[in-house]
Amino acid sequence: MRRASVRPRPRRAGEGRAGLVLLLLGTAVLYLYDLAASGWANAFYSAAAQAGARDLTAMLFGSSDPANAITVDKTPAALWVMDISVRMFGLNPWSVLVPQALMGVGAVAVLYAAVRRVAGAGAGLLAGSVLALTPVAALMFRFNNPDAMLVLLLVIAAYCTQQACEARTGRWWLIAAGVAVGAGFLAKMLQALLIVPALAAAYLVAGRAPMRHRLANTLAAGAAVVVSAGWYVVLVELWPASARPYIGGSQHNSLLELALGYNGFGRLTGDEPGGLGNLDHDVGWGRLFGAGMGTEIAWLLPAAVICSTAGFILTRRASRTDATRAALIIWTGWLAVTAVVFSAMNGIVHSYYTVALAPALAACVGIGATLLWRNRFDTRAAIALAGTVLVTTALAAVLLARHAEWQPWLRAAVAAGGAGSAALLLVVGRLPQSVARSVAGLAVVSCVAAPAAFSVATALTPHSGAIPSAGPAGGGGFGGGLLDAPTPSAEVTRMLTDDEGRFTWTAAVVGSNNAAGYQLAAGAPVLAVGGFNGTDPSPTTAQFVRDVEDGRIHYFIEGRPLMGRADPSSVSADITEWVAERFPAIAVDGTVLYDLTMPQISQPAHSPSQR
Structure with a gap:
């Protein structure tokens, strides 16, 4: 049996460049195609962009109207980008929605760069493809909710933390990560902080600097989060209430109350004054696989767990500063903390929130599957690969069964491809290299075919209203009408x-x-x-x-x-x-x-x- 390997071969200049170009072009087509068909999408934010493009005070505070009566119920960073776009190109669906699509392309590019650093170009392409083809990503990067900006900023924060772990001290990279998290707060408040434990753990465990420097740098990064997020909170709280709009979503005209209450701990406890209650009462681990969230995010969730676990096992004897293990701490920690919070929320929660899981899930699959593939000559790794494919394709069949009338052939094809490639993966270490690569290709296609098809169907379906969901038209995905805005005669x-x-x-x-x-x-x-x-x-x-x-x-x-x-x-x-x-x-x-x-x-x- 060959010796197990966890180290990627040295990167060559230009390696994977053609694949990256194709990945980004494909992502751009998926996220930009017929974008205007969704009209104003979430009219709540489109109207705020209209207001911000007309009035600077409305832009600064995120007002719902240019006369500044009341703000949206979020901090306005995502609106600022839309406001600028509308100022430049006029008010139309394209100027409102294109910024989110471009953020999606950017998130895929940054994720590719992060995974490539530690696992090679192939792993980066796999991770980027999984993110791009996750149905909830195809939904939210074509929509004008603040989640698109949040996801991009969090991926940037994770990338900066990887760089900090590899650098001699990493102070400025870690501070950059803190700034990205703080900017994420300005997009969607406390949700941005869910990745902080993973970032801090990775740097404290795997950073190259001495422990006292790692502690000091972590505190500096925490200060960067506070400053980059807190300046806006202080500005709003000190601004005379009579000279600004009312803070929407709060009961006492306070942004701090909004951040900690309605959009903060109230989402966990269910105690949200001013809220209308939680539509998803399926609290617990089953929520991520349930009727609401399952087809949005669950397709490759078990694969991510298996692959990240295998990654930790394969890197258990690596040095403390091993970059691959540091990356696994970041992405697995991000996935675990966010999944636990989403599963336990007793307040308002919507299925599209799960887009925040997509980058971490994709990175875990990309890194872990690549490590397993490099160790396919070990029977245990081959079994893990085969098991991952079987579990993934079986889950895909279950999720597709919820939409039995949509593309009924796909369920059988995924099941057959999964079973065949899983059987071959058990002996892949003894197959010729060209055949082994074909088996790997069949396995990947079998695992991503269902979510990819669901993502394409999502992109082909116009979405509007405040609570969109992924999926084909008439097959469970909401094309509009749920908390939609009226169209006057x-x-x-x-x-x-x-x-x-x-x-x-x-x-x-x-x-x-x-x-x-x-x-x-x-x-x-x-x-x-x-x-x-x-x-x-x-x-x-x-x-x-x-x-x-x-x-x-x-x-x-x-x-x-x-x-x-x-x-x-x-x-x-x-x-x-x-x-x-x-x-x-x-x-x-x-x-x-x-x-x-x-x-x-x-x-x-x-x-x-x-x-």
Whole structure:
């Protein structure tokens, strides 16, 4: 039996360059193809990009409207990129969505570079391909939620940490990783911090510097996280509340409350004031394989666990500073911590959050599978390879069965390819090299065929609304409608645009998604009463009444029902009741509006007049 090998052969200049070019071109095609078919995608963020492109204050704070009534319920770093794009190219679906697609291509490129450093070009191409072809990645890199920026920044942080582990001291590389994590906080708050334990562990265990320097450098990186994230929190908290929009998602107009509460620990505990509850009650390990998240991310999750475990076993006798093992600590730690948190969340959680698992999963597969392949002459490694393929293709068959009417031939093909390649992998060490490579190719294709097909189907399906999901149209993937924004008729749009320059807000409506639809159509500010869920205490009833009396709001629009049950004692409910009791209703093409410039009536309105 040949001696096991864990070290990659020395890299040659230009090695893998052609493969990388093909990988990035293929990723770009997948993420950019017919992108505009999704329209405004998440209209909530598209309207905020519209606002930020028109007004610098709206851009700085991430306002939902250019008149700065209330912000989105996230920090606005991802919006800044969209704002700039809209300023440069005008407001259209391409200018809103292309930045996320390019971030996806960038994430694949950085992941390739990170894995290639420790396991070779082949491993980098495998990892990059797995990331690109993960269905939830194909979904979110074609969508305008902040997850795309978050993932790119976290991959950059992991790459910088690998560099820090290999450098003589690694201080500046580690500080760069901290800056990337801090910038990730500005994209999606505390979720960015989930990878910090893995980054710190890898550097403290495998960094080349003496321990006292490693400790000092880790503290410096922590300070970099605090500074690169905290400057914005301090700015918002110190800015006079009267001179900025209300912080959406908070109950006390506080960004710190938003970060720690609604978007922080509340997601774990379920105690989220202002939230509408958790749609996914399947708490526990089964959640990642369940109906919501399974087809988004689970396809290669067992393979990642097997491959990373094998990687640690194969590198157990390597030196403390071994770069491959350091990388495994980073990517496996990232995968493990994030998977545990997502599985245990009792608050709001959506299946598309799992895009944060995709880079770590892909890296574990790329590094671990390559190490196993190099040791295929060892029977134990051959068995592990065969087992990985069998488990992966069996899981693919199970997940495909949830969409039995979609491409029914694929399940049989994956099962047959998996069984055949697994059997051959058991004896791959005794096969001629050319045959062995063919077996490896069959195994890889069998393992990635199902998620790749699902990703292509995802890219071919337009997605809109606030809660998209991957998959083929009509096969479980939401093409739109779940927390989607309304599309007003031409007559309603005309009413909103007539004399809109006379008013601060051409209309007000409960809920940011409702407001976004009217604002994008009219091109004029629409006040989102109550923020995203309609549960934020902004504006207060007194503020709203004062704005109406001052002639700052033209119409109030009856909004479509929000998901969940709004508190009947909430400010938005109080405002709705106040309007309905004092102004006559007008029905226009199925939309009910109240003209707030009309004289008030002394009794509650009855049936709306027709127009």
